[in-house]
Amino acid sequence: MSSDTVFLALQNTEDARPIVESIVADNPLATVTQYPAMVKIDAPGRLVVRRQSVESRLGRSWDLQEIHLSMISISGNIEETDDYFALERA
Amino acid sequence: MAAGKRLGIKEKYNWMTKDLTWDFSYRKPSEIYPLLEFEGIKIEDWSKWEDPFRLTMDAYWKYQGEKERKLYAVIDAFAQNNGHLGITDARYVNAVKLFMTGVSPLEYAAHRGFAMAGRAFAGVGAQVSCQMQSIDELRHAQTQIHTISHYNKYFNGLHDPFHMHDRVWYLSVPKSYFDDAVSAGPFEFVTAISFSFEYVLTNLLFMPFMSGAAYNGDMATVTFGFSAQSDESRHMTLGLEVVKFMLEQHPDNVPIVQRWIDKWFWRGYRLLSLVAAMMDYMLPKRVMSWKEGWEMYFEHNGAALFKDLSRYGIRMPKHWEVTVAEKEHLSHEVWATLYNFTHAADFHTWIPEKEELDWLSEKYPNTFDRYYRPRFEYWREQQKAGRRFYNPTLPQLCQTCQIPMLFVETSDPTLIAYRTSQYQGNKYHFCSDGCKDVFDHEPEKYVQAWLPPHQIYQGNCGGATIPDVLGYYHFNVGRDNGEYLDSEDHTNWLRWKGQVKAAA
Numbered sequence: 001m002s003s004d005t006v007f008l009a010l011q012n013t014e015d016a017r018p019i020v021e022s023i024v025a026d027n028p029l030a031t032v033t034q035y036p037a038m039v040k041i042d043a044p045g046r047l048v049v050r051r052q053s054v055e056s057r058l059g060r061s062w063d064l065q066e067i068h069l070s071m072i073s074i075s076g077n078i079e080e081t082d083d084y085f086a087l088e089r090a
Numbered sequence: 091m092a093a094g095k096r097l098g099i100k101e102k103y104n105w106m107t108k109d110l111t112w113d114f115s116y117r118k119p120s121e122i123y124p125l126l127e128f129e130g131i132k133i134e135d136w137s138k139w140e141d142p143f144r145l146t147m148d149a150y151w152k153y154q155g156e157k158e159r160k161l162y163a164v165i166d167a168f169a170q171n172n173g174h175l176g177i178t179d180a181r182y183v184n185a186v187k188l189f190m191t192g193v194s195p196l197e198y199a200a201h202r203g204f205a206m207a208g209r210a211f212a213g214v215g216a217q218v219s220c221q222m223q224s225i226d227e228l229r230h231a232q233t234q235i236h237t238i239s240h241y242n243k244y245f246n247g248l249h250d251p252f253h254m255h256d257r258v259w260y261l262s263v264p265k266s267y268f269d270d271a272v273s274a275g276p277f278e279f280v281t282a283i284s285f286s287f288e289y290v291l292t293n294l295l296f297m298p299f300m301s302g303a304a305y306n307g308d309m310a311t312v313t314f315g316f317s318a319q320s321d322e323s324r325h326m327t328l329g330l331e332v333v334k335f336m337l338e339q340h341p342d343n344v345p346i347v348q349r350w351i352d353k354w355f356w357r358g359y360r361l362l363s364l365v366a367a368m369m370d371y372m373l374p375k376r377v378m379s380w381k382e383g384w385e386m387y388f389e390h391n392g393a394a395l396f397k398d399l400s401r402y403g404i405r406m407p408k409h410w411e412v413t414v415a416e417k418e419h420l421s422h423e424v425w426a427t428l429y430n431f432t433h434a435a436d437f438h439t440w441i442p443e444k445e446e447l448d449w450l451s452e453k454y455p456n457t458f459d460r461y462y463r464p465r466f467e468y469w470r471e472q473q474k475a476g477r478r479f480y481n482p483t484l485p486q487l488c489q490t491c492q493i494p495m496l497f498v499e500t501s502d503p504t505l506i507a508y509r510t511s512q513y514q515g516n517k518y519h520f521c522s523d524g525c526k527d528v529f530d531h532e533p534e535k536y537v538q539a540w541l542p543p544h545q546i547y548q549g550n551c552g553g554a555t556i557p558d559v560l561g562y563y564h565f566n567v568g569r570d571n572g573e574y575l576d577s578e579d580h581t582n583w584l585r586w587k588g589q590v591k592a593a594a
Contacts (some may be wrong), residue, residue, distance in 0.1 A: 003394050005390065005391070005394055007391070035301045036377060037305075037316065038316070066153070069157060069160075069320065070320070073293050073319060073323055073326070074323050075394065075395065076394075078142035080099065
């Protein structure tokens with residue numbers, strides 16, 4: 001891993017599963033590591049969660065701020081709009 | 091705004107956070123915000139403050155309510171299913187005891203601290219972020235008390251955590267840390283807690299430790315831990331935001347912020363040495379070693395963070411190299427000290443079983459067999475021969491971090507590190523260059539430290555003997571303290587699991 005890695009850690013729950021799947025689909029360089037009760041996703045430089053990707057897996061509309069229910073920790077600078085939530089290095 | 095149209099996230103933040111402020115007409119700003127200037131921080135324009143999450147109060151209550159419902163469903167299920175019988179081993183509960191007496195009271199202190207900081211800041215974005223965090227921290231204290239109260243029905247040592255927090259010798263480490271932060275100004279407080287502690291360091295408390303709780307069958311603790319940590323992402327963001335905001339507002343702020351980062355990184359790192367012992371010694375099933383955790387969350391991740399901040403002229407915190415040099419020693423030194431003094435502690439200690447010693451040898455190939463394993467094996471032999479070792483004296487503490495002088499020179503791990511400073515004719519003692527630096531910059535603050543051994547010798551802690559002091563602490567002597575293998579917790583655990591206690 002390089003020193004510009006960002007990460008997002010989510011609880012290992014049903015709510016978080018479609019978010020993890022979306023991240024994997026939308027971030028080809030992301031690495032997913034499973035820990036007890038937790039999943040940690042690392043990516044070089046930037047990692048993005050797209051609302052539409054999550055909605056297509058959930059089958060309902062999804063507010064990006066619902067991610068607060070599953071989030072354990074983050075590293076990186078946040079960029080958030082109505083359509084995506086990104087972590088990135090400056 | 092068109093009627094019926096749903097507000098976008100930026101619009102909503104503008105209407106429901108930024109628009110909540112007003113201008114003052116008959117009082118000067120300095121009368122309303124009297125704590126803003128004495129730390130030397132210069133703010134030109136509070137409206138430049140931007141909360142990256144843009145969480146508004148309505149969404150805050152909605153999501154926090156949802157988190158609480160999920161958490162309490164787990165707590166109820168845990169209690170109804172005798173969840174305490176599903177943990178890997180009763181030794182694990184001692185980590186919960188240390189958490190309840192050492193960390194949960196800090197959550198309450200943080201609730202008060204952020205209420206203070208929110209009142210002190212002049213910008214509405216910062217006020218609302220601090221208000222949310224203040225409420226979060228109160229929630230954390232409450233949910234931890236509710237969760238852990240189940241264990242209080244079955245295990246010793248959980249009956250009076252807040253009383254103990256204010257008095258017990260090793261709990262003066264976390265207590266003095268937070269008192270130090272809360273008695274600083276609002277900008278230093280937020281740099282200390284939100285940035286240095288939460289952003290740079292708490293991943294080590296909540297991620298491997300809570301994941302460890304899950305691994306050890308403690309669904310109650312992992313759920314409050316991750317529920318708290320979900321708020322922590324927001325707190326970390328506040329920490330990073332406040333630091334970037336100060337750095338962007340005025341170049342004169344840069345050296346002040348750097349000094350706070352140096353100080354609070356070191357203070358926080360020393361506090362986490364208790365977590366190092368919890369990770370390596372108190373979890374019967376381990377997720378990762380302290381060394382691996384430090385590499386992942388500080389060396390790797392912290393380096394990326396400070397690389398980001400270098401464009402503002404901020405460098406890595408002073409003495410960070412020492413933390414790397416110490417990573418193969420820290421947990422073993424702390425555990426050995428807790429083992430020595432566990433007759434005066436509110437939890438039990440033990441020598442790890444053979445497979446656990448093997449795990450430590452494997453994880454710490456450069457140090458464990460050479461410096462620590464022989465000592466632990468010797469103590470095990472002594473204990474088997476009926477001479478369980480307890481250290482009868484009181485330890486000398488570091489004037490700054492209040493940890494006993496237990497850290498070694500990284501250049502020679504057979505030597506304990508000692509540093510001293512003179513101030514107004516008195517000599518003060520420190521465990522490290524980091525703690526000495528903190529003292530030397532603000533000696534008038536740290537000479538006031540309430541050091542438990544000094545207070546005991548002065549007669550301020552219940553009396554002159556150890557039983558008097560333990561009574562003052564509200565310990566049930568013989569039940570809460572001492573060797574795990576001799577404890578009522580151990581006997582009860584074997585009985586509940588249908589096992590027989592092995593002959594000593």
